[in-house]
Amino acid sequence: MLKAERVQYILDKLQSLYPETPIPLDHSDPYTLLVAVLLSAQCTDERVNQVTPALFALADNARDMARQDVDKIQQIIRPCGLSPQKAKAIKRLSEILVEDYDGEVPQDMEALEQLPGVGHKTASVVMSQAFGEPAFPVDTHIHRLAQRWGLTSGKSVVQTERDLKRLFPRDAWNRLHLQIIYYGREFCTARGCDGRVCEICRTCYPDRKHPKKTRKA
Known part of the structure; x- marks a missing residue:
């Protein structure tokens, strides 16, 4: 062939x-998808979906998440692995979204890749699944x-x-x-x-x- x-x-x-082709990670908007994809690094989608309800009950947008203590975020996401790094990244990227993008997730690959904890793959997932951009x-x-x-x-x-x-x-x-x-x-x-x-x-x-x-x- x-x-x-x-x-x-x-x-x-x-x-x-x-x-x-439903998206495997539970989310409600670009921000919650971004966080869920970040958490999925070296972790199964099933585990992420078990963890995110508690995390998003704490904060489901950049402004609220930026106000949270890193230790509180880490305690919730611990089952996903790499929780110290992921918790710091979630808090800092939330702060950056508030400071630079009025709390919104930018619809721009390069801008996404500059966020803490967000590499090319994560940015591509957000661009394709949150914004419908070909990736x-x-x-x-x-x-x-x-x-x-x-x-x-x-x-x-x-x-x-x-x-x-x-x-x-x-x-x-x-x-x-x-x-x-x-x-x-x-x-x-x-x-x-x-x-x-x-x-x-x-x-x-x-x-x-x-x-x-x-x-x-």
């Missing part, structure tokens, strides 16, 4: 499996599957993002990034598939004899 054929097959297959956030699932499906060499997440943006139509990026995550969690997991087990891997590479070794993000 040629790469162009793999790309079309993957698009069609994922659309048939996941015609709806292709690459997490560990996407990085792994893109290699298994022959869409990138996976030397880095930066390259994986660049390759996927080049291969897939711009208007599919926001939907597709979630569809790949869903598929990776359900069918093509790190331990459940080695590049020869799930339907997409078998279809794209029916003659693959050995496990596909993937580069870590």
